[in-house]
Amino acid sequence: MMRRQTVLAKSAGMEARLTWYNPGETMPVHGHRAHQLSWLLSGEMCETSRGTARELVRISRGIKPAGLPHANLYGPAGALVLALNIEPDAPLCTDLTLPGDWDWSAPSAEISLEIQRILVALHDGAISADLALSDLAGRALEGEGETTGRPAASADRWLNRVREQLRDDPDEPDMQQLAAQAGIHRVHLSRRFTRQYGLPPSLYRLRCKLGRAISGLMQGESAAEAAQAGGFADQAHFTRAARRQTGMTPSHLRALLAA
Structure with a gap:
């Protein structure tokens, strides 16, 4: 069964995609042309980069700079992931340009709720794509929340x-x-x-x-x-x-x- 994916919105060098990955699906080592901010909304996954594996079982926010090599394994119930792709030359990306910057963290309850409200408003047509994507990126780059994704097999x-x-x-x-x-x-x-x-x-x-x-x-x-x-x-x-x-x-x- 193929994974399900849709583009939620596009605007000025940014694109939001919602993807459901199949149970047990794997993705070999790869990189993205764009910087990527991701939210694991449901399910579980394990992401590996540069020899370090992070096992994610809760709502988590990930940051991956363009070109970062990583591999993924999705859990037994699959995973629902929201990804915000940002073109490397976009002004908003200055916080993502440090070499080797790879982070998964647990957003605060307040930020999680705001992200959900933004998604609902975007889907309902209550806010523009430009405003929604800017706010999603801004909240992701807040950096709030504890580091999450415990080392696999720990x-x-x-x-x-x-x-x-x-x-x-x-x-x-x-x-x-x-x-x-x-x-x-x-x-x-x-x-x-x-x-x-x-x-x-x-x-x-x-x-x-x-x-x-x-x-x-x-x-x-x-x-x-x-x-x-x-x-x-x-x-x-x-x-x-x-x-x-x-x-x-x-x-x-x-x-x-x-x-």
């Missing part, structure tokens, strides 16, 4: 097992049981998990459910079917979760990324 084995169960178990995992298997208190488990992956187990579980539902949607399921496959109580719960995390409803995503 987690303890028991933490990896907890993550797999949170991601793959169709039923809600018993945190007390998972903690007992690791020989620690469940509060300690939550703290260790959050330090390792950048978000608590409950929010990681919700993010995985959303990733599965969006994956089903991209593979032709109805919104109701995708909601059920993702583990949501109903379509309304799926719709609210998608809008909160990506700024778009399932119907918006399907229309934007129609084959």
